[in-house]
Amino acid sequence: MRVFESLAELPPLVGQEIAVSDWVKVTQQRIDQFAEATGDHQWIHVDPQRAASGPFGTTIAHGYLTLSMLPLFAQSALEFRGVRMAVNYGLNRVRFMSPVPVDSELRARFKLVSVEDIAGNGMQVTTEVTVERKGGDRPVCVAEAIARRYA
Numbered sequence: 001m002r003v004f005e006s007l008a009e010l011p012p013l014v015g016q017e018i019a020v021s022d023w024v025k026v027t028q029q030r031i032d033q034f035a036e037a038t039g040d041h042q043w044i045h046v047d048p049q050r051a052a053s054g055p056f057g058t059t060i061a062h063g064y065l066t067l068s069m070l071p072l073f074a075q076s077a078l079e080f081r082g083v084r085m086a087v088n089y090g091l092n093r094v095r096f097m098s099p100v101p102v103d104s105e106l107r108a109r110f111k112l113v114s115v116e117d118i119a120g121n122g123m124q125v126t127t128e129v130t131v132e133r134k135g136g137d138r139p140v141c142v143a144e145a146i147a148r149r150y151a
Helices: 028-038 048-052 063-068 070-077
Strands: 002-004 017-020 024-026 078-080 085-096 104-118 122-133 139-150
Touching: 028 063, 063 070, 063 085, 063 139, 070 078, 070 104, 070 122, 104 139
Parallel strands: 002 078
Antiparallel strands: 017 104, 024 104, 085 139, 104 122, 122 139
């Protein structure tokens, strides 16, 4: 885990990888819970029998499930002390580059893209997050995430 004592530590790190998360297993239960929460019950995600004869030979995670795991990855990778509040501000770019078969293990790499001072004693932090699958040869997702953090 990478710990930052203050937001002032960030500007010199722009362009660098600043943290790597722990591995997280994507189980069928997690996929099914995401399907329930979002209403996306496409068979390729939730029907193991049908998916066995599909293009991936098994169920795969929703792309948006992978994206929604960014806060979970960040929780094991980054700690910002002296920050009273953080809010997601948006995404500049998201790509799902390869599937996530059920029971895959994923982790995220965080690269600092930019930091900007904002009103209210805050900083807008843009991070490129690359989600990789253990044993995979390509990232499963690359997203440029923007957060606003206030000291």
